[in-house]
Amino acid sequence: MNAANSGSDMPAWLVIERVVRSHWSLSARGERDAGAVLLALWADDRRDLGEGFLLRAAYLGASRLRVIELALDEAAPAFPSLVEIYPGAVRMECAVRDVLGVQADSADSRAWLRHAGWPVDYLPLRHDADRSARFAAQAEDYAFVRVEGDGVHEIAVGPVHAGTIEPGHFRFSVVGEKVLRLEQRLGYVHKGIEQRFSQMDLQQGQRLAARVSGDTAVAYSWAYCMALEQLCGTRVPARAQQLRAVLLERERIANHLGDLGALGNDAGFGFGLTQFSLLKERLLRANAEVYGARYPMDGIVPGGVATNLSSQQIERLREQGMVLEAAVVELRAIYDEHAGVQDRFVTTGRMSPELAQRLGVVGLAARASGSPRDLRSDLALAPYAGLGVQAAGSAQGDVAARVAVRFDEVIESLRLCDLLLQDLAGGAIHAELGAAAAQQLGIGLVEGWRGPVMIALEATVDGRIRRCHPHDPSWQNWPALEHAIIGNIVPDFPLINKSFNLSYSGQDL
Amino acid sequence: MLDILKRIARTGIVSEPQLKLADLLSERDTLHAEIAGILGRALAIRQVDAGSCNGCELEINALNNPIYNIEGAGIRFVASPRHADLLLVTGPVAKNMEIALKRTYDATPEPKYVVAVGDCGCTGGIFGESYASCGRVSNVIPVDAEVSGCPPAPTAILRGILSALASPRR
Structure with a gap:
């Protein structure tokens, strides 16, 4: 080597x-x-x-x-x-x-991202692939694995799902209400992101990175900028790093609040959805006040952050954090003590620590199945080094565990935000980028709300993107969902699916 | 149970009566009457993610939170295009979703409306057109109204829905 x-x-x-x-x-x-x-x-x-x-x-x-x-x-x-x-x-x-x-040499021979949308000999990431090529859509016949046996039947769901969620196809093989097997067919929202990257300059790449998976925009932006700053040898000012972390933690809180409400709702507890969606809305409105956008997708830019915070804005965010914490603690007690909710959560969609490890599950789902890995505490890159991040954890591996990890992480993120805002360094929020080293690999790695988000970036000699590969933790965790559902009943699928809440766009690219 | 009731009582009614915006209020009330005039009942929406990054979906979901409370205005999201009056379509249309989107459109009964949501739905956005992306929604199915933004705020999406209903019929 x-x-x-x-x-x-x-x-x-x-x-x-x-x-x-x-x-x-x-x-x-x-x-x-x-x-x-x-x-x-x-x-x-x-x-x-x-x-x-x-x-x-x-x-x-x-x-x-x-x-x-x-x-x-x-x-x-x-x-x-x-x-x-x-x-x-x-x-x-x-x-x-x-x-x-x-x-x-031994891969599944079925196409995964391609479907029938373009011919098998069109290879979009080869440099000689015609960038102006367009093809007629064709219906696809995909060879799902058949489960045979007395009374086994299939339920086909998607790509257009019943709720306001991303598209994908689920093929259930069931006997009565019991799921014997789930096979996923993803790739429906493949929109050529990697080819698109190679048509952009290094600065523009951040905006596309932020839109690989819109609910994880901050994590992707940060990972992209981290990779680029590595190639440029840029030192990002301390204040900018702290403000990046505030954005990242607020993204985590927003998503977790949304999920906690939706999980309550999927367990028949509409009160939970009402309460948590209200808390999330208030968080987004504070974002709009402070960052000028409910979802500050481009809040992190190469070299630093786009928006500085005034002392008034810092106070506003800290106050909101305190109110939010009290509400979350109160709602957690209600969830914990609600027999109907717990009956749906506990033992449902269980993924054992052994299975999680064997499948290489990462992020939130892994932490709920006994693997307390979290880049914020493991690598502890700036500004997380001094903050003593506590990785959440549970070994139960069921829906209840993934709910508990979300509650723990909301509280921890609120603590981190408060700590960061209380001790913000002075100085610049942005550093100028030098020239990027060409044909070298830069890697950005950030713990997004689902898990580790990675960007692998290479530049050309004239400051454009040669290759950018974004990686979402959903790649690892989608197959785990296929296992977690086995033996559960069909009506519990929405709940189990939501407890993972994986990205389609992030894996389809 | 007592905790739940206490929390409900303390939360109170948070729905912004017609979004607090006077203009939107009259706009919506008028259009509410128009919805009833056109459809004879509430408006049923089927959302279709045709290739979005999932950012627009976050804001469409927010329309159901108690602040916007669109169900209170007679607008609700339904599970099948066969039950829908209006399709709310996001994303540049991914090549792999082109057929599914057309089928969804065909499954929606007349009279039907289509609203393209987000910069990508309006123009193809940052993804543009490529081997894998058909670009804007109107490249694939007819569109009545467009809502720009990345992602557009819930109020903007609501305005887009209402303007589609007000648009002249094709």
Whole structure:
């Protein structure tokens, strides 16, 4: 192994190594045995540099991210599948094939992101793919796995769902009310984000990153900026880092409040939806007052943040935090003591810690199944280092556990916001970016509300995006939902699904 | 139970009577009458995410919170396009959603209205048109009204819905 990237601004938590083919699976095994999760798998067309294709796997350990690179032959880009070691790799391997024609040796042969929307030989991330190509839509016949047996029947749901949520297809195989198997078909909102990135300059990339998954805009923006600032060797001012964290925690709170209300509602407790959606609305209105947008999607910009806070605005946010905390504590007691709600939450959609570990589940869902990993406490990058972030945790793995983790995280995020706002550093909120190092890998890693969000970024020599790969924790956690539903009844699916609340757009790209 | 009742009593009625905006109030009352005139009943909406980043969905969901309380104004979201008068469509239309969107449109009974929500629905937004994106909603199905914004606020979405109903019939 040799270091493929030795840029002077490579952070201590990031290791990048290039391996030979025989070490690709070996390194994966080593990472798995050390307890790391396979965070992302992606590839890059480097034929223009005379390097064929470059495949990359990112493994997230307790205190570092290791990126393993494998150079692939230009004429026949194939690689050993990691599915035996990391079952969660299968969809990522399919995606790499769909967008680049880089083939794992034992992948699922069904198209994942492509559907029938464009021909199999159109490979959108190859540099020679015609950017102006347009194709006629065609209906797709997808080979779902059939479950056979006496009385087994299928329920097909989607892509257009019954609620105001993102589109995807769920195929249930059931006997009576009991779910034997769920198979997901995603990719419906694939809108060519990665190809789009490669048509943008480095500054514009932040806006697109913020729209990979709109409910996680702050985390993606931050991850993008972190990657870019690494390539530019930019030192982001302390105040800007703190203001970024306030935005990130407010995004987490907003999403958790929304979910806590929806989870109550799905358990037949409309009071919960009314109360939590009201709290969320008040949070958004304070955002509008302070940041000029209910959802400050572009609040984080390369080099710092877009909006400074006055002392009055700081007070406004702190006051709101206190009111919010009191309300959440009160509502938590009501949820906890409500027999009907608890009856629906407890033991429903259970994912054991062993299963979660085997599947490589990450983020909120992992924390509810016994793995208290949280980048804010594990890597503790600025400004989280001095804040003593407490990662939430439960080993129960059911809907109740995922609800409890959300409650704990709302309270912890409110504490962090207050601490940050109380002790804001003075000075600038923005630093100028120098030139970005070309053809080097920059990685941004941020604990979004669902889990770790990663951006892998490379620049061209003329300041444009050569390749940008955004990775959502939903890639890991969607397959876990297929397992969590097994043996539950069909009417509990909405509740279990909401307890994970995974992103479609973030995984479909 | 007592805790729940106490919390309800303390929360009180938070719905902003017709969104506190006088103009929107008369706009909405007039249009409420128009809705009844056109449809003879409340307005049923089917939301379709045709490729959105999920940002617009957050604000569409907010319309149901007790502050906006659109159900109180006779507007509700339904589970099937077959029950809907109006489609609220977000996103640039993803190629992989093009057929599903057309089928949803065809399943909606006449008279029907379509409102494209968000910058992406109006213009294709930052995603534009590509091998995977058909761009704006009107590239795929007829659109009666457009609501720009990224994401648009709930009040803007409500205005868009109302302006679609006021638009001349195709």
